[in-house]
Amino acid sequence: MSILAIRLYPDPVLRSPARPVAELGPELARLVADMIETMHAAPGIGLAAPQVGVARQVAVVDLSVGKDPSALHVLVNPRVVERHGLATEVEGCLSLPGISDKVDRPERIRLAALDGEGQPFELAAEGWLARAICHEVDHLAGVLFIDHLRGLRRERARRQLKRLVAEEVAV
Amino acid sequence: MGLKGWFGGGKQTSQEYTIDDLIVLERYDEAEERLRTKLKGSPQDLHSHLKLAEVYTQLRQYGKAVDEYGFVADEYAGDGFYDKGLALLSKAAKLAPLDPSLRARLDRLQREKALEHSRTLALEGLRQAGGQQAGTSALELGRLWHHLAEGTLVQHLPGDQLKRLFSNMKLSHLKEPDQVVAQEGSQEAFLLLLVSGVLEAEIPVAGGKAMGVRSFTSGDIVGEGVLLERTAWPANYRVSEPLTALRLTREGLEQSLVGNPDPRGFLEALREQHNDRDVAAAVRRLRAGG
Numbered sequence: 290m291s292i293l294a295i296r297l298y299p300d301p302v303l304r305s306p307a308r309p310v311a312e313l314g315p316e317l318a319r320l321v322a323d324m325i326e327t328m329h330a331a332p333g334i335g336l337a338a339p340q341v342g343v344a345r346q347v348a349v350v351d352l353s354v355g356k357d358p359s360a361l362h363v364l365v366n367p368r369v370v371e372r373h374g375l376a377t378e379v380e381g382c383l384s385l386p387g388i389s390d391k392v393d394r395p396e397r398i399r400l401a402a403l404d405g406e407g408q409p410f411e412l413a414a415e416g417w418l419a420r421a422i423c424h425e426v427d428h429l430a431g432v433l434f435i436d437h438l439r440g441l442r443r444e445r446a447r448r449q450l451k452r453l454v455a456e457e458v459a460v
Numbered sequence: 461m462g463l464k465g466w467f468g469g470g471k472q473t474s475q476e477y478t479i480d481d482l483i484v485l486e487r488y489d490e491a492e493e494r495l496r497t498k499l500k501g502s503p504q505d506l507h508s509h510l511k512l513a514e515v516y517t518q519l520r521q522y523g524k525a526v527d528e529y530g531f532v533a534d535e536y537a538g539d540g541f542y543d544k545g546l547a548l549l550s551k552a553a554k555l556a557p558l559d560p561s562l563r564a565r566l567d568r569l570q571r572e573k574a575l576e577h578s579r580t581l582a583l584e585g586l587r588q589a590g591g592q593q594a595g596t597s598a599l600e601l602g603r604l605w606h607h608l609a610e611g612t613l614v615q616h617l618p619g620d621q622l623k624r625l626f627s628n629m630k631l632s633h634l635k636e637p638d639q640v641v642a643q644e645g646s647q648e649a650f651l652l653l654l655v656s657g658v659l660e661a662e663i664p665v666a667g668g669k670a671m672g673v674r675s676f677t678s679g680d681i682v683g684e685g686v687l688l689e690r691t692a693w694p695a696n697y698r699v700s701e702p703l704t705a706l707r708l709t710r711e712g713l714e715q716s717l718v719g720n721p722d723p724r725g726f727l728e729a730l731r732e733q734h735n736d737r738d739v740a741a742a743v744r745r746l747r748a749g750g
Contacts, residue, residue: 299481299484301476304476304478306476431476436480447480450481450484
């Protein structure tokens with residue numbers, strides 16, 4: 290296992306819609322293991338494959354950040370099939386370091402996906418788990434949480450992104 | 461499929477970036493193109509106009525940026541968001557500091573903003589002036605205000621004073637042509653604030669005819685000398701075109717002054733047009749000349 294480099298905004302892979310995974314095998318298993326390790330090391334509660342430069346529909350979510358193995362979810366070709374309610378919380382993203390803002394997300398969702406072994410499953414999630422899943426599923430469509438911001442919040446995020454890009458160039 | 465093949469996600473095109481991304485990445489030409497395309501489909505998308513203004517600013521096309529800011533400022537002001545409009549015009553003025561039209565637009569918007577505050581209070585006063593009893597709808601009240609808004613009284617009296625004044629006035633509709641509302645020499649104490657129509661000040665001349673001295677219309681005040689200075693009406697005042705006016709009697713004036721925080725300013729606003737004095741002077745001149 291190894292820790293992968295997390296792609297930062299404005300890496301084009303973050304804006305590229307990820308392709309569905311057609312073939313499950315050792316490569317996918319290795320990618321998933323690396324993503325889990327990368328997520329825990331960051332530390333983060335979710336990571337999508339485009340964030341490590343892989344434009345495939347794979348994401349991992351773990352609200353316990355490695356403390357509770359049962360909290361780990363591996364999502365392959367995930368689809369949110371139901372959305373209910375609305376909740377607003379502050380979100381951040383490993384690909385947008387230093388930027389966070391309030392984002393509206395469904396309060397509860399139902400997700401359909403494949404697990405790491407390619408077995409289909411459905412998951413009912415609410416609260417932060419629902420939020421984290423929606424955030425990662427967005428990544429797979431090339432959508433970032435800042436795209437959900439409107440008005441002044443969006444303008445502020447844009448200014449922060451400019452600074453972020455400038456810092457990256459400086460580095 | 462090897463893991464290596466997954467990296468990179470294939471060829472990227474700029475179309476995958478959002479407009480915000482293009483601005484962040486300082487790819488302003490592409491952002492402009494995308495924004496213009498977007499605005500063709502939804503020309504009233506104010507956020508896109510603002511972004512376009514920002515893009516033009518970065519491209520140093522200040523004239524275009526000023527146009528965009530001005531457009532959005534007008535839209536905001538039209539919806540009653542005067543502060544937003546003012547902020548945008550100020551931004552535009554910084555880009556074109558030598559453009560006098562922007563200063564004029566800023567002043568106009570400031571006036572409209574001040575007037576908007578007065579309007580709410582004044583409408584309450586107008587409603588009490590008899591609008592409601594006469595079955596006057598909110599739309600009709602709005603029309604009354606529209607006529608009065610450009611007058612000096614409305615420009616100079618704050619909203620709470622307008623409300624105080626209007627609520628102690630009585631709305632009158634004088635539809636009969638040639639009706640005389642005040643006779644020369646009479647000391648009947650009332651003042652008229654004309655809302656619409658035309659009132660003619662005239663004096664009788666030889667042969668039973670009348671000579672026009674002056675015409676009054678929306679926003680004009682007549683009778684202020686009679687009511688406030690206890691002078692006599694300086695001429696005959698005849699309805700020339702169907703007239704709508706607000707009438708203030710001595711009783712109404714006294715009511716307006718009870719508890720008034722600025723009675724001096726209130727009275728000064730009522731008399732500042734000096735129409736009675738001007739008509740009296742004109743009459744004297746005409747008679748001296750004749």
